[in-house]
Amino acid sequence: xxxxxxxxxxxxxxxxxxxxxxxxxxxxxxxxxxxxxxxxxxxxxxxxxxxxxxxxxxxxxxxxxxxxxxxxxxxxxxxxxxxxxxxxxxxxxxxxxxxxxxxxxxxxxxxxxxxxxxxxxxxxxxxxxxxxxxxxxxxxxxxxxxxxxxxxxxxxxxxxxxxxxxxxxxxxxxxxxxxxxxxxxxxxxxxxxxxxxxxxxxxxxxxxxxxxxxxxxxxxxxxxxxxxxxxxxxxxxxxxxxxxxxxxxxxxxxxxxxxxxxxxxxxxxxxxxxxxxxxxxxxxxxxxxxxxxxxxxxxxxxxxxxxxxxxxxxxxxxxxxxxxxxxxxxxxxxxxxxxxxxxxxxxxxxxxxxxxxxxxxxxxxxxxxxxxxxxxxxxxxxxxxxxxxxxxxxxxxxxxxxxxxxxxxx
Numbered sequence: 001x002x003x004x005x006x007x008x009x010x011x012x013x014x015x016x017x018x019x020x021x022x023x024x025x026x027x028x029x030x031x032x033x034x035x036x037x038x039x040x041x042x043x044x045x046x047x048x049x050x051x052x053x054x055x056x057x058x059x060x061x062x063x064x065x066x067x068x069x070x071x072x073x074x075x076x077x078x079x080x081x082x083x084x085x086x087x088x089x090x091x092x093x094x095x096x097x098x099x100x101x102x103x104x105x106x107x108x109x110x111x112x113x114x115x116x117x118x119x120x121x122x123x124x125x126x127x128x129x130x131x132x133x134x135x136x137x138x139x140x141x142x143x144x145x146x147x148x149x150x151x152x153x154x155x156x157x158x159x160x161x162x163x164x165x166x167x168x169x170x171x172x173x174x175x176x177x178x179x180x181x182x183x184x185x186x187x188x189x190x191x192x193x194x195x196x197x198x199x200x201x202x203x204x205x206x207x208x209x210x211x212x213x214x215x216x217x218x219x220x221x222x223x224x225x226x227x228x229x230x231x232x233x234x235x236x237x238x239x240x241x242x243x244x245x246x247x248x249x250x251x252x253x254x255x256x257x258x259x260x261x262x263x264x265x266x267x268x269x270x271x272x273x274x275x276x277x278x279x280x281x282x283x284x285x286x287x288x289x290x291x292x293x294x295x296x297x298x299x300x301x302x303x304x305x306x307x308x309x310x311x312x313x314x315x316x317x318x319x320x321x322x323x324x325x326x327x328x329x330x331x332x333x334x335x336x337x338x339x340x341x342x343x344x345x346x347x348x349x350x351x352x353x354x355x356x357x358x359x360x361x362x363x364x365x366x367x368x369x370x371x372x373x374x375x376x377x378x379x380x381x382x383x384x385x386x387x388x389x390x391x392x393x394x395x396x397x398x399x400x401x402x403x404x405x406x407x408x409x410x
Contacts, residue, residue: 004335006039010095011342012079012104014315015322017090019306023081026324027092033327034074034094039335043095048072079104080283080312085126088112088309089317097342104283108313109196111280114304116291117272118206119263120215121301123172125161125288131217131227134263135300137273142205145275148297149198154246157190158289195244195290196280208271212305217266225266241296258299275302278310314347322351333359 017026034040048069055065077098079091093101119137122129204210217225241257248255279290288304295302310317320341326334337354 003038004332005042006335006339007042008095009034009040009043009074009339009342011097012091012093012100012346013322013338013341014089014091014312014320014347015324015327016317017082017087018324019085019087022084023078023090026090027076027078029324030092030327031073031076034076037331037335039331039338040074044072044074047075077101079108080110082309083126083307085128085304086307086309088307089312089315089321090309091312091315094342104313106283108283109280109311110283110285110309110313111278111311111316112287113276113278113306113308113310114287114291115204115210115212115274115276115306116294116302116304117212117214117274118295118298118300118302119268119272120303121292121295122215122303123161125286125292126304126307127212127215129303131215131225133227133260133301134217134266134268135260135295136263137268137300139261140206140273140298140300144298145205146200146202148294149200149277151243151247151297152195152198152290152293154195154244156193156195156244157242158193158286158293159190159240160286161288161292190242191284193285194282195285196282198277198279198290201276201278204274204276206273206275208269208273210271210274212272212274214268214270214272215303241293243297258297260296260301261299274305316347318352320347320349320351326355330359330362332362 015030017023035044051069051072052065055068058065060068075095075098077093079093079101082088082090091101091104093099117127118140120134121132123132124130217227220226241259243257275294279287281287281290287307291302291304308317315321322334322338333355337349337351337358340354341349341351
């Protein structure tokens with residue numbers, strides 16, 4: 001049986017993380033697969049031998065050292081996590097490649113595809129949070145939406161999602177907000193980011209033909225929606241909205257920043273209007289904050305329902321990224337391709353194409369092995385037939401002299 005036994009499997013690659021699983025859980029799965037795979041067997045032997053040697057001078061018992069070495073796994077790290085809700089490019093460093101991840105954390109450009117619903121803001125900025133406010137949407141037109149992206153393109157200041165970012169004395173900030181207590185904005189650092197482009201999917205602007213269900217209010221002990229306690233909170237009402245430096249430079253001194261309108265009654269429809277866009281941003285950009293600010297720019301609110309990291313640095317979905325299913329398959333297929341990716345310049349290997357070619361090579365090898373097996377089996381059978389013929393001939397030669405002796409005696 002053919003196995004790919006790799007060596008020096010060190011470097012950086014990218015894999016597509018699905019929605020619904022944390023980055024830590026996902027990376028752990030890959031680490032387990034690699035540790036058990038023949039593709040990493042040689043490196044694991046070297047690593048365990050080195051660990052055994054390093055621990056040999058310690059005061060630990062031999063059994064404890066042996067157990068520690070046995071638990072050793074392939075060294076692995078990431079170049080920026082994705083929340084469970086998000087999917088897309090997850091950059092991973094393996095072996096000494098973990099030392100090459102820092103630029104992906106702090107310096108590279110990322111491209112996101114996202115969908116958001118208008119009219120509601122949440123504690124986390126997405127559909128997994130709790131409702132903070134509800135705002136009217138009837139005044140929003142397609143033209144307003146089309147005019148909004150230009151307000152964010154360029155150098156931009158951002159604050160993190162306030163309510164999910166901090167706790168005071170172990171208590172979430174939105175609990176303080178509901179009590180009317182101003183939030184400690186001095187503890188929430190504004191960061192400088194850059195939005196390279198923000199392109200709307202114009203076919204879906206304000207569409208209600210989607211699968212996303214509107215979030216429902218949670219009630220307090222008196223049966224009142226919890227967000228009612230936030231209506232008059234000074235922090236919410238005074239929270240600053242930032243537009244890009246480039247956009248603001250074109251505005252006059254009397255330019256008025258938009259403010260979210262209050263919703264007098266809960267008249268939001270069951271299907272909220274959706275906006276969908278693709279954005280290219282610098283490292284450190286909060287996509288949830290960008291979505292929230294997009295809603296505020298429309299004098300309303302918004303929360304994210306889908307997020308896909310389509311590209312990070314040189315790595316792009318469908319072009320040079322693996323999937324978990326690839327690694328769950330035959331390591332004689334993915335092993336050589338992963339080695340090729342790790343050794344090459346980042347993002348230069350067409351992974352789907354390379355996997356398809358390697359799968360073909362492996363299939364041909366299997367067929368050749370089967371054919372060789374059939375030839376060997378045929379040779380074996382021929383040899384057995386020849387031996388049987390030889391035995392039959394020898395038996396026949398023994399019978400002839402005996403027959404002659406019998407005829408002579410008669």
